[in-house]
Amino acid sequence: MAFEMVGVVGLGTMGAGIAEVFARAGLRVIGVEADAEALARGRGHLERSTARAVDKGRLSGERREEILGRVTLTTSRADLREADLVVEAIPEVLDYKRSLFADLDGICKPAAVLATNTSSLPVTTLAAATGRPGRVVGMHFFNPAPVMRLVEVVGTVVTEPGVLAGVSELAGRLGKSVVTVKDRAGFVVNRLLLPYLNHAAGLLEQGVATRDDIDAAMRLGAGLPMGPFELLDLIGLDTAYEIMGALFDETRDRRHAPSPLLRELVAAGLLGRKSGRGFHGDTATPHRLEKSGAQTVKVIGEGAEAMARRFADAGFKAADDADVVLRLGERPVVEHAARLARPGTLVGVHLVGERVAEVALTVLTSHEAAVAARDLMKVIGLTPVPCKDRAGFVVDALLHPYLNDAVRMHESGYASISDIDAAMKLGCGYPAGPFETLEEIGLPAVRDGLRALYAEFREPAYAPAPLLDQLVTAGAATFDRA
Numbered sequence: 001m002a003f004e005m006v007g008v009v010g011l012g013t014m015g016a017g018i019a020e021v022f023a024r025a026g027l028r029v030i031g032v033e034a035d036a037e038a039l040a041r042g043r044g045h046l047e048r049s050t051a052r053a054v055d056k057g058r059l060s061g062e063r064r065e066e067i068l069g070r071v072t073l074t075t076s077r078a079d080l081r082e083a084d085l086v087v088e089a090i091p092e093v094l095d096y097k098r099s100l101f102a103d104l105d106g107i108c109k110p111a112a113v114l115a116t117n118t119s120s121l122p123v124t125t126l127a128a129a130t131g132r133p134g135r136v137v138g139m140h141f142f143n144p145a146p147v148m149r150l151v152e153v154v155g156t157v158v159t160e161p162g163v164l165a166g167v168s169e170l171a172g173r174l175g176k177s178v179v180t181v182k183d184r185a186g187f188v189v190n191r192l193l194l195p196y197l198n199h200a201a202g203l204l205e206q207g208v209a210t211r212d213d214i215d216a217a218m219r220l221g222a223g224l225p226m227g228p229f230e231l232l233d234l235i236g237l238d239t240a241y242e243i244m245g246a247l248f249d250e251t252r253d254r255r256h257a258p259s260p261l262l263r264e265l266v267a268a269g270l271l272g273r274k275s276g277r278g279f280h281g282d283t284a285t286p287h288r289l290e291k292s293g294a295q296t297v298k299v300i301g302e303g304a305e306a307m308a309r310r311f312a313d314a315g316f317k318a319a320d321d322a323d324v325v326l327r328l329g330e331r332p333v334v335e336h337a338a339r340l341a342r343p344g345t346l347v348g349v350h351l352v353g354e355r356v357a358e359v360a361l362t363v364l365t366s367h368e369a370a371v372a373a374r375d376l377m378k379v380i381g382l383t384p385v386p387c388k389d390r391a392g393f394v395v396d397a398l399l400h401p402y403l404n405d406a407v408r409m410h411e412s413g414y415a416s417i418s419d420i421d422a423a424m425k426l427g428c429g430y431p432a433g434p435f436e437t438l439e440e441i442g443l444p445a446v447r448d449g450l451r452a453l454y455a456e457f458r459e460p461a462y463a464p465a466p467l468l469d470q471l472v473t474a475g476a477a478t479f480d481r482a
């Protein structure tokens with residue numbers, strides 16, 4: 001399958017980047033926009049993006065001229081009649097895309113392949129809008145397209161043999177890594193990422209922890225490049241809301257119902273970075289932090305001695321009736337508190353990695369003890385994440401279901417372990433794929449974490465995936481990638 005000339009329809013955030021990627025790989029590109037004004041904006045995107053690359057020394061001025069010289073911009077779809085492939089990147093509205101595909105089908109030569117960059121709409125429905133359903137595929141790039149190395153290539157039940165291979169080979173020529181998948185809402189990356197982000201919005205809404213504490217927990221505790229609210233603001237809350245809606249429509253999994261908080265922010269026009277404010281970006285002044293007056297601290301539970309030593313080194317005294325009692329280890333924290341003479345002094349502490357301490361506050365915890373526990377964690381160099389006494393606290397509550405979803409996705413036959421790991425690393429910039437993370441944490445710890453979440457929330461999707469459960473039972477420490 002020879003692709004020499006490609007069309008890109010819609011030169012917004014994604015389309016302009018996709019056009020650039022094709023032109024960089026030496027293909028001739030016809031970029032189509034809706035009207036002259038949008039076309040000028042599209043041209044601006046292309047010119048600025050390539051100029052930035054020159055400024056950073058990643059591209060010579062001469063190469064830039066060559067790249068721009070390969071792109072023809074037009075407002076006429078009829079100019080696509082010679083294209084071998086057309087990639088559509090217009091807004092995520094099924095009716096717009098369906099009518100565009102019907103139109104392209106009438107314009108493009110019969111052998112041309114039509115591709116959609118949709119994040120969440122069914123590729124099959126778009127294929128059915130044409131007289132060539134076998135030559136319609138998904139080609140899902142990530143933002144920014146010139147930088148992100150992943151392309152999800154999506155085939156439907158009617159895709160002709162050879163078309164998927166041809167498009168995947170082309171994506172390889174563009175310097176991208178390809179994951180080939182079937183037509184399921186969200187494909188690999190959004191199917192795993194968005195429910196995690198939606199879950200984070202749910203924890204915020206339930207008051208389990210604050211926005212900044214959840215972001216810090218996931219960045220510093222789970223080692224992710226961004227916290228969930230930082231990432232939601234980057235993706236755009238409207239986009240996230242749309243994708244969640246599409247996931248829910250397909251799965252009817254209540255965890256995929258878009259968080260009401262997301263809906264409210266979108267309705268208020270707070271869309272994230274693109275509108276200047278989303279979860280972040282408010283102008284409210286931060287609360288002035290109180291300082292605790294705690295003088296004495298007692299540490300109990302697993303690993304208490306080592307932590308008590310750190311407090312002693314910092315000049316705090318140990319006492320039996322201390323101002324604050326820190327309980328390391330098992331949950332529920334409140335059961336330990338209820339046994340004390342002064343239950344308000346007890347706070348649960350759960351260390352996550354080297355830098356984060358989740359500080360679990362129960363219904364009995366006094367305000368003074370809560371403030372003291374937070375300060376004490378800072379004294380010994382940890383980032384405190386105050387949260388409610390709930391299964392998984394913050395990090396495990398968000399991380400374990402995501403890992404479980406990845407195992408279930410593999411078990412369902414949708415994608416291989418190595419494809420899922422590669423997709424999450426290249427599509428989200430995660431330092432490790434979910435299976436690598438599972439193996440690093442330890443399969444039994446994740447299985448047990450999921451059991452605890454399931455026991456507390458009775459959420460069917462939190463029940464450990466059978467494969468994970470069986471591997472733990474069999475004593476395996478790793479997944480079989482063969």
Ligand SMILES: NC(=O)c1ccc[n+]([C@@H]2O[C@H](COP(=O)([O-])OP(=O)(O)OC[C@H]3O[C@@H](n4cnc5c(N)ncnc54)[C@H](O)[C@@H]3O)[C@@H](O)[C@H]2O)c1
Nearest residue numbers: 010011012013014015033034038089090091092118119143
């Ligand atoms: N933004 C992302 O992070 C991202 C990532 C992956 C995939 N996507 C998908 O890519 C697609 C485009 O998203 P975007 O963020 O680039 O949107 P965008 O709003 O930035 O760009 C859409 C562009 O399409 C143009 N357009 C609208 N109707 C048109 C028509 N009939 N003919 C030609 N051009 C038309 C608009 O003028 C606009 O420039 C969507 O399907 C989205 O789901 C987006």
